[in-house]
Amino acid sequence: xxxxxxxxxxxxxxxxxxxxxxxxxxxxxxxxxxxxxxxxxxxxxxxxxxxxxxxxxxxxxxxxxxxxxxxxxxxxxxxxxxxxxxxxxxxxxxxxxxxxxxxxxxxxxxxxxxxxxxxxxxxxxxxxxxxxxxxxxxxxxxxxxxxxxxxxxxxxxxxxxxxxxxxxxxxxxxxxxxxxxxxxxxxxxxxxxxxxxxxxxxxxxxxxxxxxxxxxxxxxxxxxxxxxxx
Amino acid sequence: xxxxxxxxxxxxxxxxxxxxxxxxxxxxxxxxxxxxxxxxxxxxxxxxxxxxxxxxxxxxxxxxxxxxxxxxxxxxxxxxxxxxxxxxxxxxxxxxxxxxxxxxxxxxxxxxxxxxxxxxxxxxxxxxxxxxxxxxxxxxxxxxxxxxxxxxxxxxxxxxxxxxxxxxxxxxxxxxxxxxxxxxxxxxxxxxxxxxxxxxxxxxxxxxxxxxxxxxxxxxxxxxxxxxxxxxxxxxxxxxxxxxxxxxxxxxxxxxxxxxxxxxxxxxxxxxxxxxxxxxxxxxxxxxxxxxxxxxxxxxxxxxxxxxxxxxxxxxxxxxxxxxxxxxxxxxxxxxxxxxxxxxxxxxxxxxxxxxxxxxxxxxxxxxxxxxxxxxxxxxxxxxxxxxxxxxxxxxxxxxxxxxxxxxxxxxxxxxxxxxxxxxxxxxxxxxxxxxxxxxxxxxxxxxxxxxxxxxxxxxxxxxxxxxx
Ligand code: SF4
Ligand code: SF4
Numbered sequence: 188x189x190x191x192x193x194x195x196x197x198x199x200x201x202x203x204x205x206x207x208x209x210x211x212x213x214x215x216x217x218x219x220x221x222x223x224x225x226x227x228x229x230x231x232x233x234x235x236x237x238x239x240x241x242x243x244x245x246x247x248x249x250x251x252x253x254x255x256x257x258x259x260x261x262x263x264x265x266x267x268x269x270x271x272x273x274x275x276x277x278x279x280x281x282x283x284x285x286x287x288x289x290x291x292x293x294x295x296x297x298x299x300x301x302x303x304x305x306x307x308x309x310x311x312x313x314x315x316x317x318x319x320x321x322x323x324x325x326x327x328x329x330x331x332x333x334x335x336x337x338x339x340x341x342x343x344x345x346x347x348x349x350x351x352x353x354x355x356x357x358x359x360x361x362x363x364x365x366x367x368x369x370x371x372x373x374x375x376x377x378x379x380x381x382x383x384x385x386x387x388x389x390x391x392x393x394x395x396x397x398x399x400x401x402x403x404x405x406x407x408x409x410x411x412x413x414x415x416x417x
Numbered sequence: 418x419x420x421x422x423x424x425x426x427x428x429x430x431x432x433x434x435x436x437x438x439x440x441x442x443x444x445x446x447x448x449x450x451x452x453x454x455x456x457x458x459x460x461x462x463x464x465x466x467x468x469x470x471x472x473x474x475x476x477x478x479x480x481x482x483x484x485x486x487x488x489x490x491x492x493x494x495x496x497x498x499x500x501x502x503x504x505x506x507x508x509x510x511x512x513x514x515x516x517x518x519x520x521x522x523x524x525x526x527x528x529x530x531x532x533x534x535x536x537x538x539x540x541x542x543x544x545x546x547x548x549x550x551x552x553x554x555x556x557x558x559x560x561x562x563x564x565x566x567x568x569x570x571x572x573x574x575x576x577x578x579x580x581x582x583x584x585x586x587x588x589x590x591x592x593x594x595x596x597x598x599x600x601x602x603x604x605x606x607x608x609x610x611x612x613x614x615x616x617x618x619x620x621x622x623x624x625x626x627x628x629x630x631x632x633x634x635x636x637x638x639x640x641x642x643x644x645x646x647x648x649x650x651x652x653x654x655x656x657x658x659x660x661x662x663x664x665x666x667x668x669x670x671x672x673x674x675x676x677x678x679x680x681x682x683x684x685x686x687x688x689x690x691x692x693x694x695x696x697x698x699x700x701x702x703x704x705x706x707x708x709x710x711x712x713x714x715x716x717x718x719x720x721x722x723x724x725x726x727x728x729x730x731x732x733x734x735x736x737x738x739x740x741x742x743x744x745x746x747x748x749x750x751x752x753x754x755x756x757x758x759x760x761x762x763x764x765x766x767x768x769x770x771x772x773x774x775x776x777x778x779x780x781x782x783x784x785x786x787x788x789x790x791x792x793x794x795x796x797x798x799x800x801x802x803x804x805x806x807x808x809x810x811x812x813x814x815x816x817x818x819x820x821x822x823x824x825x826x827x828x829x830x831x832x833x834x835x836x837x838x839x840x841x842x843x844x845x846x847x848x849x850x851x852x853x854x855x856x857x858x859x860x861x862x863x864x865x866x867x868x869x870x871x872x873x874x875x876x877x878x879x880x881x882x883x884x885x886x
Contacts, residue, residue: 227475227801236798251798262646268557269546288546289469289539291479292557296645300477300794304539307470328468329539398795401646 202250256405457815490530496667497523748778
């Protein structure tokens with residue numbers, strides 16, 4: 188079985204936010220207005236966080252893209268009372284919007300605080316309505332959503348492979364953020380496959396994972412030279 | 418015999434007075450409560466239409482006032498059934514006048530607590546998914562199970578001791594519509610010896626059953642927090658800490674209810690200073706126990722000095738939530754201990770003021786457990802803030818008002834002090850207690866008296882045991 192994972196090279200990230208935009212467009216994530224930003228309700232499955240290091244005038248800004256970690260041992264899945272979030276056999280932590288009752292227990296138990304709740308009814312401008320991705324369902328008010336590693340792309344790739352009567356190749360499936368990143372800071376693939384790039388990178392000495400001490404075993408690895416100060 | 422029935426007619430008159438007579442105060446109170454409730458309902462309709470966006474919740478503060486209310490009200494529910502069950506099993510004679518008022522609190526408050534958690538759901542119409550698609554790995558589902566069990570058992574436990582009184586009222590109100598309803602509720606109670614026996618047994622059984630269920634309820638509520646891996650929620654102490662806090666706030670709630678009932682229903686002769694004194698002492702004990710837990714919990718996270726824990730710790734003790742935290746310490750520990758440990762201030766009004774403080778303090782306790790953790794998530798780059806909106810406050814006020822209203826209506830329909838238990842207290846209790854005290858002492862003291870009395874005693878005590886079984 189495959190285990191999909193991502194490697195994020197922090198030393199390559201320029202903070203251009205292309206991945207953020209690509210993700211929003213791909214996954215029909217509703218555009219937030221300024222009040223939503225102010226009230227901390229904006230939804231952004233992929234976000235680029237900035238970390239300031241040092242004191243003025245000697246400051247360094249570090250960029251830090253953050254999707255869902257798709258933990259191997261996901262604390263969010265355990266607590267869901269209705270099984271609306273689950274770990275699928277290929278390692279993707281999925282969310283069932285039509286099942287979620289909106290209790291927000293999972294959001295509180297995600298140590299990376301990256302699940303998002305729909306506080307209001309999604310509103311789309313008329314121009315946007317025509318651009319929605321038909322492969323991704325829109326979310327209703329009152330449910331939780333989060334990064335799915337563009338799971339619909341995996342399904343599509345599988346269908347294509349079946350149609351062409353061949354095995355699914357690793358490179359057939361790439362999430363939108365990875366496809367967009369201009370500097371190649373995001374790398375995606377099968378962590379189980381010893382020949383894959385992500386497998387190799389996840390083992391090098393620059394690799395680390397977020398809050399590793401919690402034992403959640405994220406399937407997203409970060410690379411950086413030297414120390415990372417979150 | 419005649420003398421006796423005279424006594425009882427006075428008792429019945431006193432205890433049925435709230436049902437038969439309705440003053441102007443009643444209508445005024447009900448009107449005010451209804452006004453508060455309607456504002457709450459209005460707010461709730463807005464929330465249903467717009468979604469939870471009308472609250473102050475955000476990311477990462479996904480839980481706020483509603484969850485605080487949920488924990489708080491479920492906590493108050495421990496007033497009743499647990500206290501009444503323990504006192505019943507311990508054969509504490511002074512319980513007779515207070516058990517019912519305690520049991521009613523439990524049942525009503527459970528509904529309010531459950532209402533709050535449903536109100537907190539993003540999609541309340543999917544509530545039943547917890548049954549159709551329930552995942553038993555989730556502590557929330559443990560809550561669903563144990564709270565439903567508690568609700569069922571405490572309703573039965575409230576109803577059983579009501580039956581003889583309902584039958585009494587059925588006879589009093591014969592012929593009226595009211596009487597007809599009482600007749601249905603009395604399920605053919607005639608007061609035969611066999612019926613009494615069954616009733617006694619059923620009550621004892623429920624009392625035994627309800628204690629572990631009550632303890633489990635609040636333990637499981639604490640598990641909702643303790644089973645997560647968030648700093649200062651993920652704590653082994655949280656179960657007993659929550660149970661202690663629950664009983665603590667429960668007793669305070671009961672005391673407030675009793676003071677108000679005593680005054681408004683003119684039951685000074687039934688709810689006597691001794692009841693308030695005894696419950697006041699119980700409140701004092703719980704206050705000390707509660708402080709012990711609070712102290713242990715706080716010190717442990719401080720001494721361990723893990724950064725993510727310290728962030729929450731400082732948010733509580735010196736940061737944004739410090740005013741709430743220290744008010745809570747004052748209201749739940751310093752003030753109660755100062756007032757209740759002194760016999761001169763442990764009066765009815767003293768106990769009343771302390772109880773009101775404890776209620777406020779315990780609400781703040783729940784608040785300062787839920788929020789400081791949420792505004793300080795583990796990833797240090799994310800920080801949260803939260804201010805409740807008028808919608809949340811209006812709904813909270815409506816919850817309190819709804820509870821009070823339902824309580825008042827209960828008092829209007831059923832006797833709030835158990836009539837038959839008071840009678841039984843005189844007929845059986847007095848003698849029984851004397852016997853019991855005798856049984857604690859060396860038999861030789863009583864042998865000086867004539868043989869006859871000794872023999873009588875043995876007879877009556879064995880008879881009592883028979884009665885009980
Ligand atoms: S990062 Fe959070 S949301 Fe994603 S799998 Fe882990 S716990 Fe769940
Ligand atoms: S918010 Fe939805 S997905 Fe999250 S725990 Fe509740 S029901 Fe499950």
